[in-house]
Structures are given as structure tokens and as C-alpha cells.
Amino acid sequence: MELKLDLFGYVVTDMAATLGFYRSLGLDIPAEADAEPHVEITLPGGLRLAWDTTDVIRSFDPEWTQPTGGHRSSTAFLCDSPAAVDAAVAELREAGHTIHHEPWDAFWGQRYATVLDPDGNPVDLFAALETPQAG
Structure with missing residues (x-):
């Protein structure tokens, strides 16, 4: 199959x-x-x-x-840069949406944030952290 x-x-x-x-x-x-x-x-x-x-x-x-006690799935959107994650969160906040986790630099090397859609489903926004140039 x-x-x-x-x-x-x-x-x-x-x-x-x-x-x-x-x-x-x-x-x-x-x-x-x-x-x-x-x-x-x-x-x-x-x-x-x-x-x-x-x-x-x-x-x-x-x-x-309706499910209770938390979510069972989430969606994630790739952003162009860490600054784009912050900008998207700011725009969503301004539009009245709930920010579940403010942007942070995750240990796995991404700028990450979580917002909630109108039904409370988590939607992650992320971008690779910029690595410093050698030299």
C-alpha cells in the first residue's frame, strides 16, 4: 500500500x-x-x-x-530572518492576535515564537539564527 x-x-x-x-x-x-x-x-x-x-x-x-487540555498539533511558518520573526509577531500583536511565546533564540539555532490562531491552535514562526562571519 x-x-x-x-x-x-x-x-x-x-x-x-x-x-x-x-x-x-x-x-x-x-x-x-x-x-x-x-x-x-x-x-x-x-x-x-x-x-x-x-x-x-x-x-x-x-x-x-472540542479538544481540551492543550493542543494536539501545530503549524510552523519559515521566516526570512530572525528580524522577520520579530516583525511578524509585532504585526500579529498589533492586529489583536494572541502571542503565546514571545520570540526567543532557541538552543537549536533558530529564532522562534508561537502565536495562537483564533481557535487557540499554536502557530510557530521561525528563522535560522544568523551566524557571525569568521575573520
């Missing part, structure tokens, strides 16, 4: 707010999608990203409930 990872999906409570958040991270999502119960886009490389409202999920899984 050959399987191919094709789609990541999120369950959302407010489609317009969620799509607005992901647009602010650079995803090309049509504005008319804000009113849809199911939205998906194809990312460079062919992987699809989808969002479904809680009503859509409950239409085929009536016993579905």
Missing part, C-alpha cells in the same frame, strides 16, 4: 477570523471563502490545507467535541 500525505485540516469556530489570521501569515485565500463552511487551498508543492466549521464536522460526527 502506498500512501501520500495530501491534506492538513483544522476545525474552526469562526471561519472569517481564522482565514484572516492565515492570510496575515501570507496564505493566498480568497475573500469570498470567509462565508464558506469548508475551505481548502493548495500550497506550493501540492499539499492542501483545509478548514471546516464545527457544524461541518458535527454533520458527519455528531459526537465530536
